[in-house]
Amino acid sequence: MTERTLSIIKPDAVSKGLAGRILGEIEQSGLRIVALRMLRLDRRQAEGFYAVHQERPFFRDLVEFMCSGPAIVAVLEGEKAIERYRALMGATDPAKADEGTLRKKYAANVQNNAVHGSDGPDTARSEVAYFFSAVDIVA
Numbered sequence: 001m002t003e004r005t006l007s008i009i010k011p012d013a014v015s016k017g018l019a020g021r022i023l024g025e026i027e028q029s030g031l032r033i034v035a036l037r038m039l040r041l042d043r044r045q046a047e048g049f050y051a052v053h054q055e056r057p058f059f060r061d062l063v064e065f066m067c068s069g070p071a072i073v074a075v076l077e078g079e080k081a082i083e084r085y086r087a088l089m090g091a092t093d094p095a096k097a098d099e100g101t102l103r104k105k106y107a108a109n110v111q112n113n114a115v116h117g118s119d120g121p122d123t124a125r126s127e128v129a130y131f132f133s134a135v136d137i138v139a
């Protein structure tokens with residue numbers, strides 16, 4: 001079944017000049033980029049995006065980090081895109097991520113972990129809609 005998932009290249013990876021390489025690896029994996037935009041999140045937008053984590057001790061730092069510089073948001077499409085992109089990213093904490101994954105290669109630590117990917121069909125739908133409207137996504 002063809003799915004869509006939301007990817008974010010987080011500010012740490014963009015500021016290190018890793019965006020091109022990460023987009024290249026996404027393409028090489030066979031996922032199609034069907035929407036793409038650079039933006040700088042403001043506090044309200046970052047808080048809204050990570051609202052499920054608002055009670056967590058790391059929430060304030062996470063919001064600060066996500067607002068710290070430009071990020072790249074993209075919609076990826078393909079067979080089992082959600083699961084495949086999670087596998088390409090690796091574990092949240094790069095120290096626990098498998099060899100060859102984006103986080104193993106490009107993430108500094110559990111917060112500054114280079115990339116985001118939706119974790120299920122419902123979150124994928126709401127996260128895609130958080131940044132893109134239907135006309136932004138190529139057919």
Ligand code: ATP
Pocket residue numbers: 053058062091092110111112113115116117118119
């Ligand atoms: P994402 O939602 O960004 O794809 P994830 O699903 O792997 O990552 P979540 O548990 O949803 O991980 O956490 C969201 C984000 O919050 C992480 O990607 C990371 O930037 C930050 N984070 C998670 N756990 C911690 C922690 N223990 N300390 C600091 N930051 C954390």
Ligand code: MG
Pocket residue numbers: 117119
């Ligand atoms: Mg998550």
